[in-house]
Amino acid sequence: MQNCFVNIRIEHDIYLALHHVRLMMDKLSFSKMDKQKVLVAVSELTRNILDHAGANGSFSCECIENQGIRLIIQDSGKGIDNLHQILSGEGTPNRRGLGLGLSGAKRMMDEFTIKTSKEGTTIVCVKWNGK
Ligand SMILES: Nc1ncnc2c1ncn2[C@@H]1O[C@H](COP(=O)(O)OP(=O)(O)O)[C@@H](O)[C@H]1O
Numbered sequence: 001m002q003n004c005f006v007n008i009r010i011e012h013d014i015y016l017a018l019h020h021v022r023l024m025m026d027k028l029s030f031s032k033m034d035k036q037k038v039l040v041a042v043s044e045l046t047r048n049i050l051d052h053a054g055a056n057g058s059f060s061c062e063c064i065e066n067q068g069i070r071l072i073i074q075d076s077g078k079g080i081d082n083l084h085q086i087l088s089g090e091g092t093p094n095r096r097g098l099g100l101g102l103s104g105a106k107r108m109m110d111e112f113t114i115k116t117s118k119e120g121t122t123i124v125c126v127k128w129n130g131k
């Protein structure tokens with residue numbers, strides 16, 4: 001199955017990423033609910049690249065042995081401060097959003113890891129079909 005890679009620089013790139021991941025989940029026969037969850041995660045994580053990482057990043061998606069999908073969201077922004085607090089889901093309201101995107105995306109996926117530093121952020125997450 002075709003993997004996909006999209007540079008995330010403008011709003012339209014988010015829609016491209018959503019389109020590709022939707023096609024991939026259709027081929028893998030993901031349930032409607034699982035599809036919705038993954039699309040929410042893709043939308044939040046790619047939007048964070050535009051909102052918080054200088055609109056300089058990428059999205060990629062690959063199929064894992066016809067049983068799941070792995071998403072990799074990468075950027076060269078300034079990194080995420082107070083990650084622990086953000087992931088706890090307390091929310092960190094700011095002038096752009098509610099501060100619930102990252103913790104929400106984590107809850108939508110089965111596996112979720114974040115590496116972040118002053119050089120940028122990489123998020124790798126997996127959704128298994130039917131788990
Ligand atoms: N890719 C990123 N690079 C740098 N900081 C980020 C990134 N993603 C999230 N953040 C930081 O984490 C906070 C919480 O993100 P999120 O939960 O998506 O909420 P929101 O985008 O609504 O602020 C953001 O306000 C921002 O400070």
Ligand SMILES: [Mg+2]
Pocket residue numbers: 044047048051097101102
């Ligand atoms: Mg956000």
